Amino acid sequence: MFLMTPTLPAASAAGSLAPFAPLLDGPSAPGLPASAPAAGAVEAIEDSLRSPRRWQPKQVLVTASAADTPHGRAIVARCEAAGIDRIELLRADRLPPLRGGDERATYALAKATLAVVTSAPSARRLAPIPPSADWRLDLAVGCPAHCQYCYLAGSLAGPPVTRVFADLPDVLSAMDTHVGRGGVTSTSRHRAGEGTTFEVSCYTDPLGIEHLTGSLAATIAHVGTRDWPSPVGLRFTxxxxxxxxxxDLPHAGRTRVRFSVNSAGPAGAERFEGGTARVRERLGALRRLALAGYPVGLTIAPVIPGPGWQDAYGALLDDVASALRDVPDPDLTAEVITHRFTPKSREVLLGWYPRTQLEMDPAQRATKRGKYASIKHVYTPPVMAEVRAWFERELERRLPTARLLYFT
Ligand code: SF4
Structure with a gap:
């Protein structure tokens, strides 16, 4: 329903916190399986797809300009159909401040909010996004999940509200001036065949909000059906x-869908991923898309080489092989990303998840300096070398069809 109120009543903010409390303290992955599926358990993976994970925000805020667009109105209709009964049509384009009683309450309120907004003109000036793609294209910014290592923490300012762009045609029009230009994958000897690549999951998980937005399907169909002057590749994880x-979308094989996967089970890195589909469910989804002719991929991230990591990641790779065992000639890639953090992301994440068991100790890490004196804490060179050698060897052995795009 629409509520024509320009600001949020404080009572609604406080009242929306309780259901989120379990997601705030330490490892939190409701419904986490006790162990990864046995190799070959495709039937179990299919079972898990009967009820896919769908985020249900507590409130939806729609700016005036967003409500003026056909896509914005379609998003509102989807939210109404999903049974979200608090949909506020704002009188202006500014979102009201979202504040709870303390930092964690503000976090919970923001994570329960979908904002439907229009993009800033700067969104049409695309930036390179190495090593993934030539260009970053944002359909939305923010994510409703609760991963305790989330790379968005520290990258986005303010409370972590998920904002979806209602002016989708304008956002997609930015692709036109970038096709045929690109200095990341387009200039790579191994990846130039992908065409000009556009990554749409830099600042959001576009599938996690797709049931409410429809933006991802529209983008896949746009890329799949447009008569581009040169090859184009859309990517998301x-x-x-x-x-x-x-x-059933007309994807034309131009969209590569990668699933972000990790070691599963009680001791695996999956336990740090609250509010997401479980790894075994993601593998079932990977299989279905591969059978539908999509190029697919694995984003194995963040790799955390804790005790027994070789067995845990070996089981993961075996489960992927099992999920794809009846897919003829899958077009499969792998991207391997080790765990890292910045001083800012560490501070934000420890504020959000104060009892996390995730190791974020700068003293145990090497320091990498980037542009503008930015700092990243990564694993030490001997650890990185060991992990890299293991993945190169075991991908070749357990998933010989997979093409490793990069390790970082
Ligand atoms: S799913 Fe990705 S973007 Fe969303 S919280 Fe987890 S790591 Fe962050």
Whole structure:
């Protein structure tokens, strides 16, 4: 329903916190399986797809300009159909301040909010996004999940509200002036065949909000059907599994869907991923998309080489092989990203998840300096070398069809 109120009542903010409390303290992955599926358990993976993970925000805020667009109105209709009963049509384009009683309450309120907004003109000036793609294209900014290592923490300012862009045609029009230009994958000897690549999951998980936005399906169909002057590749990575709306799209093989996966089970890195589909469910979704002719991929991230990591990641690779065992000639890639953090992301994440068991100790890490004196804490060179050698060897051995795009 629409509520024509320009600001949020304080009572609604406080009242929306309780259901999120379990997600705030330490490892939190409700419904986490006790162990990874046995190799060959494709039937179990199919079972898990019967109820895909769908985020249900507590409130939706729609700016005036967003409500003026056809896509914005379609998003509102989807939210109404999903049974979200607090949909506020704002009188202006400024979002009201979202504040709870303390930092954690503000976090919970923001993570329960979908804002439907229009993009800033700067969104049409695309930036390179190495090593993934030539250009970053944002359909939305923010993510409703609760990963305790989330790379968005420290990258986005303010409370972590998920903002979706209602002016989708304008956002997609930016692709036109960038096709045929690109200095990341387009200039790579191994990847130039992908065409000009556009990554749409830099600042959001687009599949995690797709049931409410429809933006991802529209983008896949746009890329798949447009008569581009030269080849184009769309890319996104996800920790969600609701792929049914994507299966019959005219994708033309131009969209590569990668699933962000990690070691599963009680001791695995998956336990740090609250509010997402479980890894086994993501593998079922990977299989369905591969059968629908999509190029697919694995984003194995963040790799955390804790005790027994070789066995845990070996089981993951075996589960991927099992999920794809009846897919003829899958077009499969792998991207391997080790865990890292910045001083800012560490501070934000420890504020959000104060009892996390995730290791974020700068003293145990090497320091990498980037542009503008930025600092990243990564694993030490001997650890990186060991992990890299293991993945190169085991991908070749357990998933010989997979093409390793990069290790970082
Ligand atoms: S799914 Fe990705 S973007 Fe969303 S919280 Fe987890 S790591 Fe962050």
């Amino acid at each position: 996800t920790k969600f599994d609701d792929v049914a709306p994507l299966l």
